[in-house]
Amino acid sequence: PQLANQIAAGEVVERPASVVKELVENSLDAGATRVNIDIERGGSKLIRIRDNGAGIPKEELALALSRHATSKVHSLDDLEAILSFGFRGEALASISSVARLSLTSKTAEQTEAWQAFAEGSQMDVKVTPAAHPQGSTIEVVDLFFNTPARRRFLKSDKTEFSHIDEWLKRIAIARSDIHFTLTHNGKQVRQYRPANTDIQHQQRMGQICGRQFAENALNVACEHDGLSLKGYLQSPFDTVVSDSNYFYVNGRLVRDKLVNHAVKQAFAEQGIEHLPGYVLMLSLDPHQVDVNVHPAKHEVRFHQSRYVHDFILQALQSALIQIHQ
Ligand code: ADP
Ligand code: MG
Numbered sequence: 001p002q003l004a005n006q007i008a009a010g011e012v013v014e015r016p017a018s019v020v021k022e023l024v025e026n027s028l029d030a031g032a033t034r035v036n037i038d039i040e041r042g043g044s045k046l047i048r049i050r051d052n053g054a055g056i057p058k059e060e061l062a063l064a065l066s067r068h069a070t071s072k073v074h075s076l077d078d079l080e081a082i083l084s085f086g087f088r089g090e091a092l093a094s095i096s097s098v099a100r101l102s103l104t105s106k107t108a109e110q111t112e113a114w115q116a117f118a119e120g121s122q123m124d125v126k127v128t129p130a131a132h133p134q135g136s137t138i139e140v141v142d143l144f145f146n147t148p149a150r151r152r153f154l155k156s157d158k159t160e161f162s163h164i165d166e167w168l169k170r171i172a173i174a175r176s177d178i179h180f181t182l183t184h185n186g187k188q189v190r191q192y193r194p195a196n197t198d199i200q201h202q203q204r205m206g207q208i209c210g211r212q213f214a215e216n217a218l219n220v221a222c223e224h225d226g227l228s229l230k231g232y233l234q235s236p237f238d239t240v241v242s243d244s245n246y247f248y249v250n251g252r253l254v255r256d257k258l259v260n261h262a263v264k265q266a267f268a269e270q271g272i273e274h275l276p277g278y279v280l281m282l283s284l285d286p287h288q289v290d291v292n293v294h295p296a297k298h299e300v301r302f303h304q305s306r307y308v309h310d311f312i313l314q315a316l317q318s319a320l321i322q323i324h325q
Contacts, residue, residue: 004170013094015154016043016143020089023138024171027051032135033194034179039164041185042157044143052135055107062125063105065096092138098150099143105136112281124245133173165189169208170253173246173279176204205232205279209244213277218322220280222315227308228283234276236267242277249282249289254298258309266316282312 013019017074020037027035030053040046052230056064096118106113113132116125144151154160161184172180172192182190192208195201206214217232232241247259259282290301302308 004229007202009165013098013143016047016165017167018047018082019043019047019095019099019140019143020164021051021167022095023047023140024168026091026138027053028171028175028178030054030136031297032033035181037164037180037182039161039182039184042154042159042160043140043164044151044160047140047143048137050135050137052133055110055134056103056105057107058110058114058127060102060269061105061114061127062249065092065101065116067116067198095140096216098147099145100141102139102141102287103136103160104130104132104139106132107135108134127130167242168192169244173205173208174248174251174281175255176201192296194257209277209279210242212238212240213242213244217279218319220315220319222311222318224229224311224314226285227311228244229280231265231278231282233263233278233280233319236270236276236320238270238276241274244279245275246279247282249291249300250284250286251281252291252298252299252300255290258302258305259312262309262312262316266313266320270316270320280312282308284308 004054016039020039020043024035026039027049030051032051032053034052036048036050038046038048038050092101092103102115102117104113104115113130114127115130115132116127118125131228132165144154165182168180168182168190172178172190175194176195178192179194180190180192181188190207192204193200195204205217213232213234215234216238218235220229220231220233222229245260247254247256249256259278259280260275263278267274267276288303290303293298
């Protein structure tokens with residue numbers, strides 16, 4: 001299983017940022033409202049994620065480290081219509097095959113916390129008592145220590161850390177209800193406080209997309225026939241063009257040409273030729289969209305892409321009307 005896990009790891013675990021992504025998504029799946037991310041040396045020395053989510057019951061700790069153990073898919077239909085981030089049950093097993101991984105966790109029902117770590121090449125899992133409040137801490141130490149070719153492939157600490165930082169921005173903007181902190185080598189680099197009021201939302205957006213964008217952004221809010229688009233479009237009058245382009249489909253960040261095309265077209269109709277910043281969240285029936293099963297890519301295919309494109313365009317046109325009022 002070790003080899004199979006290492007092969008699977010090649011797909012899931014490209015670099016430290018992909019480990020952070022998998023672990024933070026698990027924290028969010030577990031209902032955490034607070035996620036602390038500690039990084040040392042760009043993540044090659046240490047990635048530690050601490051959350052206040054539901055926790056993992058003692059008897060499931062060892063299982064969580066084994067391949068295809070997922071508590072999230074119960075039927076094929078679940079798979080098709082999946083809305084939670086994780087659905088493959090491979091991330092933890094893959095990560096633990098290429099790093100020293102430990103899980104410490106406590107559920108609300110348990111009076112004690114437990115820690116599990118994989119030992120040796122057979123991946124026997126040891127479970128011992130530990131101290132931890134409700135939630136989980138996952139520690140990933142010495143990433144790629146046993147796959148030297150991979151390790152050599154890592155860029156400088158600074159570059160690897162910036163990938164983590166960028167990825168966190170994407171999730172922090174979509175999940176403004178979550179308190180995130182990020183440290184590097186013991187120094188706090190980011191603190192995203194949960195945003196409840198409009199002012200707090202604007203502050204958080206300013207932290208991530210720049211102040212001018214946040215202060216002047218046009219509101220996008222449109223619903224039609226099961227489709228919904230919400231978010232912000234940069235004002236055409238901003239002097240600094242933001243390169244913050246975030247598009248989410250059912251809460252999942254995706255890269256898709258369709259949205260850029262619609263944004264460009266909406267701006268072109270106003271006589272403006274640049275691509276502005278945007279933060280747009282599209283919700284639709286999960287059966288109307290295929291999410292690429294490749295975990296590291298973020299691609300989707302809409303069954304009715306023309307229809308979705310035109311819906312987005314109309315939503316943006318309505319937002320742009322605001323500036324003439
Ligand atoms: P998946 O997320 O696809 O189910 P993972 O390998 O990422 O697979 O995680 C395996 C299982 O471990 C999850 O299904 C979940 O039950 C449990 N788990 C992992 N991380 C956490 C966490 N931070 N809090 C609670 N449960 C977790
Ligand atoms: Mg997962």
